[in-house]
Amino acid sequence: GNSVTQMEGPVTLSEEAFLTINCTYTATGYPSLFWYVQYPGEGLQLLLKATKADDKGSNKGFEATYRKETTSFHLEKGSVQVSDSAVYFCALSDRSRTGNQFYFGTGTSLTVIP
Amino acid sequence: EAQVTQNPRYLITVTGKKLTVTCSQNMNHEYMSWYRQDPGLGLRQIYYSMNVEVTDKGDVPEGYKVSRKEKRNFPLILESPSPNQTSLYFCASSLSMRENQPQHFGDGTRLSIL
Numbered sequence: 001g002n003s004v005t006q007m008e009g010p011v012t013l014s015e016e017a018f019l020t021i022n023c024t025y026t027a028t029g030y031p032s033l034f035w036y037v038q039y040p041g042e043g044l045q046l047l048l049k050a051t052k053a054d055d056k057g058s059n060k061g062f063e064a065t066y067r068k069e070t071t072s073f074h075l076e077k078g079s080v081q082v083s084d085s086a087v088y089f090c091a092l093s094d095r096s097r098t099g100n101q102f103y104f105g106t107g108t109s110l111t112v113i114p
Numbered sequence: 115e116a117q118v119t120q121n122p123r124y125l126i127t128v129t130g131k132k133l134t135v136t137c138s139q140n141m142n143h144e145y146m147s148w149y150r151q152d153p154g155l156g157l158r159q160i161y162y163s164m165n166v167e168v169t170d171k172g173d174v175p176e177g178y179k180v181s182r183k184e185k186r187n188f189p190l191i192l193e194s195p196s197p198n199q200t201s202l203y204f205c206a207s208s209l210s211m212r213e214n215q216p217q218h219f220g221d222g223t224r225l226s227i228l
Contacts, residue, residue, distance in 0.1 A: 004156075032214040043118070043204055043219030044157075051214040089156060093214070100145065100164075101172060102217065106156035 002027050006090045006105035013080055013112050021075040021108045023064075023090035031092040033057075033066050033073040038087045038107070047075075047088070080112045116141045120205050120220035128228050129197060135190045135223050137205030145208045146188040147172070147217065148180065150201040157204065163188055195227045 007022040025033065032051045036044040048057030053068035062077045073090060090105040118139045127133055139146065147162040149172075159172030163182040177199055179191040188207075192199060202224050206217040 034216060036219075041221070043221045044206075044217075045219070046216040049214065049216055091157075101162065102147065102159055103173075104149075104157040106154060 002031070002092060002094050002101070002103045004090050004092055004103050004105040006088075006108055008106075008108070009087075010109040010111060013110070015082055015112055015114050016079045017112075019075070019077040019080045019084075019110070021088055021090075021110070023073045023075065023105060025071050025073065025090075025092050025103075027071075027092055027094050029094045031094040033064070034091045034093070035062070035064055035073070035075050036089045036091060036104075038089065040086075044089060080110075082112045082114055085110055085112045116218070118205055118207055118218050118220040120203075120223050122223060123221065124224050126226045126228065127195060130194050133192050133195060133225075135192075135203060135205075135225070137188045137190065137220060138186050139188075139205075139207040139218070140186065141207065141209070141218065142185065143207035143218070144185070144210050145215070145217075146182065147206045148178070148188070148190045149204045149206065150174065150199075151204060151222075152201050160190070160203075192225075195225075197227045200225060200227045 003026045034049045035047040037047045048059040050057040050066035056065045064075045087107045093102045148160040149157040158174045161180040163169045205220045208215040208217045
């Protein structure tokens with residue numbers, strides 16, 4: 001079956017530190033991969049996506065590369081800011097018999113301190 | 115403004131009292147979906163719909179019903195709520211059933227079943 005595993009949190013970093021949040025997946029087909037971000041009291045917002053192997057998604061200084069050989073999609077940012085404090089979710093979508101199902105990781109809470 | 119609107123945002127109710135959480139999107143999206151978010155479990159898909167009158171079960175459909183009579187609306191129905199359905203619920207939509215389409219999320223509905 002399909003599943004997403006991401007690193008446990010919470011993660012606390014100082015401003016301008018390097019961020020990595022690990023994400024690995026299991027999929028029966030050829031999924032698309034996403035990172036979503038959730039700010040307090042809000043719904044999830046798409047951060048970036050990659051639709052095939054070796055694609056790199058990027059947005060707002062965040063990057064993630066679709067690695068089929070290691071079934072991974074790790075999120076990275078070179079220099080985090082206080083405003084990046086949020087919960088980050090790795091997700092995949094895979095086509096089933098009648099449509100698309102989405103699978104999310106458990107989320108990683110990030111706190112950036114000044 | 116493109117958005118997914120859920121109502122109510124908060125609800126406290128009692129076991130067995132039927133309730134409906136409404137979801138509406140104004141983006142003419144074909145695909146809509148319901149999730150519940152629980153600590154340590156991330157988001158789990160309850161039901162999804164590829165288009166009008168087409169719905170299918172996600173990972174945790176027990177105790178829930180949905181309908182898709184119009185393209186813009188996708189209500190979630192709890193016929194006989196129980197305390198284990200206390201959770202944070204999100205509705206989401208995307209343009210089509212193609213797997214690389216990201217989802218747009220509502221701001222969430224926090225349900226407490228006493």
